[in-house]
Amino acid sequence: MDRELIVAVRDLTCRYAGAPRDALLGVSLEVRSGEFHALLGPNGSGKTTLLRAALGLVAPEQGRVEILARPAGDWSRRDLARVVGVVPQREENLFPQRVHETVLLGRYPHLSLFGGVRAADRAAVERALVACDAADLADRWLWTLSGGEYQRVRLARALAQEPKLLVLDEPTASLDLRHEMELFELVRLLVDTQGLAALMITHHVNLAARFADQVLILAEGRAVARGAPADVLTRETVERVFSWPVAIEPFEGRPQMIPLRQRKDAP
Amino acid sequence: MKYVWLAAALLATFAAALLLGPANVPLGEVLASPILWQLRLPRAVLAFLVGGALGASGVALQALVRNPLADPFLLGLSGGAGLGAVVAIALHLPGPWALPLAAFVGAVGAMALVYRLGLIGGAELDARILLLGGVAVGAFAAAITTAIVSLAEATELRNAFLWLWGGFSGASWTTVLVILVYAPLPLIVLAAAARPLDLLALGEEPAQYLGADVRRLKRLVYLSASLLTAAAVAVAGVIGFVGLIVPHVCRLLWGRLHRTLFPTAFLAGGILLTTADTLARTVVAPRELPVGIVTALVGVPLFAFLLRRWTVS
């Protein structure tokens, strides 16, 4: 089956104004529909920069970024929001709102300037909430939700945009085990059943290995390795990138990383 | 249901503004009376439009700086307007429009200066820079104003300050026309910005991901809200409190979506200010109170009442 190429990043080099070195150097990435990509790497390796550049927020020094075969810089923010749904790392909550109101914000790229909210929009909100297993939360105030519920709602908002690509920036950062697993399962499900593409930045190497189709490891702005988890997550690579000794054990056909203790003699 | 109350309040406010006053106009003669047509009606209409402009501007600026304590005059506009007015009087500029025009130019100058300050660190229209820059520019303008006042002739400047403290005594159809011609454009821009402003409440980056062109949005909103406020100051002096409280009251009653907030804040601001003006000119008759005092005295209890109802529910 020929999968649609959503995002194509080719030899991307980026530098922030006034920075001493490049944030990204010669990085390439291709995300097609139905693929779950994980973006791994230590802090400051350029993961968020890659995300921003892929979405046209940062202009490349060199290289190209294309979304649906058009240069990223050519897309208006509104049109892009109908193709890519992002769950950013942080967002603010100045005034109290209900779940269905915040998910409705995801329909804004589809609403006309002065036009009203249509039945189709409410249906899309409903579908997104159901897909994220958050339909029963619809009337709750956001500030009453748990961390896991809140992330599901934010994912529902991104889904309400009816995008082809879901981008998530460290979505499980403060979640407990159950909610972490639930989120990864949910993304996997959406990719499999709705044919979406997904690109997730995460620190969770092991879950990325279990759930993702493709993994890209960045270190100091450079792509260290790109490919299937089994090919990419070797002991040498992981130890070099994360500067810590590990052991790699297979589990259900996927490599799982086990960090080793520094002190060999410790109990 | 709330809209019914709003409409009723609007009618009641205008009725009071048109029927109350020191001149005894018998009900039968009301429609033919020049007192009504030349004095009370333009004054009521002007107060309504200015209140509406301040209400809408308050909503916009609170969204822009993402701070519910923002007031249109927090961004240095009142200091700039005061400086403009004082300069006009000190230089004895001729014509009835010298004072309002100078106040307007002063306010716009302050707006431009605050914007320029934000550009210095590359943080164009950053919320914190706007607030800090506004306070700085306001203080700077106030200092120069004080210097001019101390060097120039005293009596006329005292009258300038009376004008600056806000009031509709000078209302006329000409002033109303100026606002009617001038205000619609910024108001339309704000209406168009209503949905993107909902997104901006999530933060600048999330708003961009949801389709808002944040840079353009901030510029347009800042420009429109400041121009509306500058026009309000030019015709009515500095009337604080309306732009701060009306958005909150409307948010309590109608929620935070800007598509509803802008029109209701406009109406509520207009109602509040027209009522305040009617009170200002009748309560201590034959004298008049500065309108800004009345808006505070009326607005604070109203806000406290609504807040209590909301937190209890």
Place this chain on the structure above:
Amino acid sequence: MRRWTQRTHLAGLVALTLTACAPAERAPVRRGIAVTDDAGRRVTLGAPARRVVSLLPSFTEILFAIGAGDRLVGRTTWCDYPPEVLAVPSVGDGMPPSVEAVAARHPDLVVLYRSGPNVAAAEQLERLGIRTVLFDLNLLDQLGPAARRLGVLTGQGKRADSLARVMDSLASQPPAPGTQSLAFIVWDNPPIVIGAGSYLDRLAALAGARNVFHDVSSPSAQVSIETIAARDPDFVAGLADSAVPPRYASRPEWRVVRAVRTGRFLFLPGQLFGRPGPRAAEAIRELRRRLEAAP
């Protein structure tokens, strides 16, 4: 015996002469001049003031009126009556007074209007050893007491007393009969009118015109155009040196006021009407003349 008497007389004469030549400080204080000013201060001078600085046009006029004008060595830029005063050097506009400029005139008395900044300036002058006196002068009634005390301080007691009697009798007169009304409008945006606690209001009453805002107790007050229209004064009066209608007269909202619409303005010269002074009677006569002359 005669030689002893002669020597005693001579000694007595010498003693008397020596006593008469003693310095003035040794003379008892009750032989000097003292008044209590309106700041409650007791102001004393050894001899009538010879070099006076006046920091208010009204005091300047009073000093000339009581014959002490030749003692004036300093005036403000606003002091313009009588014309002779222009020959006296100016010490600035007096708002606030320039202590250095005043001191440079080496006065032995400085006359100030009692206000906050002036009290501070007076204290500074006293520290330099210069005598100061502070008077209230907002109302007609205060002219007489001020004149009287200035007379004491300048040794012109007789003329000052006669002026003060004229002022007091003027101040105690009841309002003159008359049918016309007026409003004093000093500013248009916002409209500010003169009320009962002021000099102009009193002048109007004595000229036989009723100030429609006489019920407002403060000297000035902010009102609405509608209030002015409702009270319907026959005339709108203002301090103006030319007969040009005020700038607000052409605006439609102001033309609801009958006096504005019909152009019945009273342009009162600032020099005569703008401040309380010895020419108050002349001002009242002038106002009455204009009221009667108006169509």
